[in-house]
Amino acid sequence: MECSIEELIIALADKLWKGKREVDLETAVIERISKLTNQDFWQLFIELDSCFENIASEGEERLARSL
Numbered sequence: 658m659e660c661s662i663e664e665l666i667i668a669l670a671d672k673l674w675k676g677k678r679e680v681d682l683e684t685a686v687i688e689r690i691s692k693l694t695n696q697d698f699w700q701l702f703i704e705l706d707s708c709f710e711n712i713a714s715e716g717e718e719r720l721a722r723s724l
Contacts, residue, residue, distance in 0.1 A: 676716020
């Protein structure tokens with residue numbers, strides 16, 4: 658099933674917010690952004706991977722506060 662970049666980003670944000678990392682989804686988002694912006698995949702990966710990790714690392718705490 659083909660998804661728009663917006664749908665992929667929403668799905669990724671939902672996973673990261675809950676503290677989950679999904680490599681395939683993250684890679685799909687980075688690939689799409691790379692193509693749309695004509696930027697190197699690996700440079701984007703380096704920048705975004707650390708952002709993804711920072712967001713996901715606080716997921717359990719966020720979920721605990723929401724209960």
